[in-house]
Amino acid sequence: MSIGLNHYLILSAILFSLGIFAVISRKNAIMVLMGLELVLNSANINFIAFAKFGGMNIDGHIAAIFVIILAAAEAAIALAIVLNIYQNYKHVNVDEIDKLKE
Amino acid sequence: MNPEQLKILGSSFLGDLLKSVNLFYPETALVVTFLLAILVDLFTRNRPSCKMSGYVSLIGFFVTAIFLCNSPQGMSFAGTYAVDAFSIFFKWIVLITSFVIIVFSFFSKELFGEERQMGEYYTLIVGMTFGMFLLSGATNLILIYLAIETMSMSSYILAGYTKEIKRASEASLKYVIYGATSSGIMIYGISLLFGLTGSLNLSGINAYLAGNNVNHITLLISGIMIIAGIGYKISAVPFHFWTPDVYEGAPVTITAYLSVASKAAGFAILIRLLNSAFTIHAAGDTINTAWSVMKNVDWTMIIAVLSVLSMTLGNFVAVWQTNVKRLLAYSSIAHAGYILMGVAVMNYTGVSAIMIYLAIYMFMNLGAFFVVMIIANHIDSEDLEDYQGIGYRSPWLGVAMTIFMVSLTGLPPTAGFIGKLYVFTAVLNSGMYWLAVIGVLNSVVSLYYYVKVFRNMFLRGAEKANQPIELSLTVKVILIALIIPNIALGIWFGGLVNWANASAAMILK
Numbered sequence: 001m002s003i004g005l006n007h008y009l010i011l012s013a014i015l016f017s018l019g020i021f022a023v024i025s026r027k028n029a030i031m032v033l034m035g036l037e038l039v040l041n042s043a044n045i046n047f048i049a050f051a052k053f054g055g056m057n058i059d060g061h062i063a064a065i066f067v068i069i070l071a072a073a074e075a076a077i078a079l080a081i082v083l084n085i086y087q088n089y090k091h092v093n094v095d096e097i098d099k100l101k102e
Numbered sequence: 103m104n105p106e107q108l109k110i111l112g113s114s115f116l117g118d119l120l121k122s123v124n125l126f127y128p129e130t131a132l133v134v135t136f137l138l139a140i141l142v143d144l145f146t147r148n149r150p151s152c153k154m155s156g157y158v159s160l161i162g163f164f165v166t167a168i169f170l171c172n173s174p175q176g177m178s179f180a181g182t183y184a185v186d187a188f189s190i191f192f193k194w195i196v197l198i199t200s201f202v203i204i205v206f207s208f209f210s211k212e213l214f215g216e217e218r219q220m221g222e223y224y225t226l227i228v229g230m231t232f233g234m235f236l237l238s239g240a241t242n243l244i245l246i247y248l249a250i251e252t253m254s255m256s257s258y259i260l261a262g263y264t265k266e267i268k269r270a271s272e273a274s275l276k277y278v279i280y281g282a283t284s285s286g287i288m289i290y291g292i293s294l295l296f297g298l299t300g301s302l303n304l305s306g307i308n309a310y311l312a313g314n315n316v317n318h319i320t321l322l323i324s325g326i327m328i329i330a331g332i333g334y335k336i337s338a339v340p341f342h343f344w345t346p347d348v349y350e351g352a353p354v355t356i357t358a359y360l361s362v363a364s365k366a367a368g369f370a371i372l373i374r375l376l377n378s379a380f381t382i383h384a385a386g387d388t389i390n391t392a393w394s395v396m397k398n399v400d401w402t403m404i405i406a407v408l409s410v411l412s413m414t415l416g417n418f419v420a421v422w423q424t425n426v427k428r429l430l431a432y433s434s435i436a437h438a439g440y441i442l443m444g445v446a447v448m449n450y451t452g453v454s455a456i457m458i459y460l461a462i463y464m465f466m467n468l469g470a471f472f473v474v475m476i477i478a479n480h481i482d483s484e485d486l487e488d489y490q491g492i493g494y495r496s497p498w499l500g501v502a503m504t505i506f507m508v509s510l511t512g513l514p515p516t517a518g519f520i521g522k523l524y525v526f527t528a529v530l531n532s533g534m535y536w537l538a539v540i541g542v543l544n545s546v547v548s549l550y551y552y553v554k555v556f557r558n559m560f561l562r563g564a565e566k567a568n569q570p571i572e573l574s575l576t577v578k579v580i581l582i583a584l585i586i587p588n589i590a591l592g593i594w595f596g597g598l599v600n601w602a603n604a605s606a607a608m609i610l611k
Contacts, residue, residue, distance in 0.1 A: 054297060
């Protein structure tokens, strides 16, 4: 059996679901951010797989590179914000940061 | 490829690039402003709360406005970026809002109360403006994603700029988690749409969808994922969960900025996506032809459902709010619902109604948030209970807030009435009567909580009249400058309507 487009798409769908699951279920802010990285990388797998098997031009590769760069930038900003949360609350537990509620 | 072919390719590439640079002057001016603001900040580092880079940004916005006035129109950068009347209209809304927000910031006690480095604050506002400029003209899915991220990343930091205040840092954490999740979902949707159609350009997607049969379910899922990413920016239900918390926690100036500028840019890209990618374009389409939406997926119904949910939830939850910023947050969700009605119509009447509404919404919302900021400067509170007697302590603030509230409700003779009138007319003309009925009923509900603000200011706490709030002359001038468009556009709206009608068309390639 050879590895085809469907295998990659299933892999990326699983990765996407795991990422969303981590965002929803994890309490630690760092874990939530790791879930987000999974989501972004599942999109990357899709882009590359479509570019390789779909007979498409270079667009897919370029898109993946853009997503990688933006993921890095976003992680930098998100970690800075988490650091600031730690300085204010002395923990990074997302569930306990709930001063703003109706 | 032989040298001859390479030469032709090179010259066409260079020619396109040179043409594109001509179309890119306003954005270039913003980037230069961004760099200058950083430089000026470096030289004024040892003087905290220095407003120098704020003034540089204001001058930069002015220069951008001059370029925007004389901007030619066309497609640029190999068909990834459209400079058309539609995008220029939205750029004006974004630019005016950014200008006003920087002026507001000079009066904010919240921002200048501590010894704080303010250079990055102005720089990030300029960066966010740049992102929203790109978003209003983007016609390529990757550029759309890039522009949304440019504006989001600046706004994550700005929401938590007062970093020692706990609620501001909480707001920025919630904003970054919700924002990154929704943009992750959006890029996954983009990757599916790319796989389905083999193109990232909206026109390429459109051509493929018009000529081929694609899997409806996949198209529906990818479309909804992309709309989720945009819906987050315009805070439409069910992507609104961040809105109340972030609006309450962030500095008032940033709340006002998010509620006007990001929303306008989000609507610009939502309309462009639906029109350019999912509508059939016949040769000889004019501005008066109705859009023929592709039959494979019922986008009209999806947008209409989002609109009804946003209006109803926004208005009904706003009724229970006790914090004015939170109340305005739910009111902005409700307004997103009204504007989405115009999107659901899916024709150019709807688009020009949206543009009229957004231009008016800009003035009324900025006004309301300015009053909230000035009151917070004096009484250190945003609670509705503490607003008792404000009308007697400072008739200026009381009267101004009343005018903005009446305008937000949409009663004549204010500008808000004209905005609502055009949106409802567009909905009725398209025959979606049920949507118009729900919209009108929602407007009635909204009257209740807007009047509650008025009631607390004027009908209660008359005994506090002996603690007057003194306003400086500049604050009074700004209040008048914000009241004038709210009244004037309710009476002389012809100019705005003509401009919006002339700007509703988009360039396709």
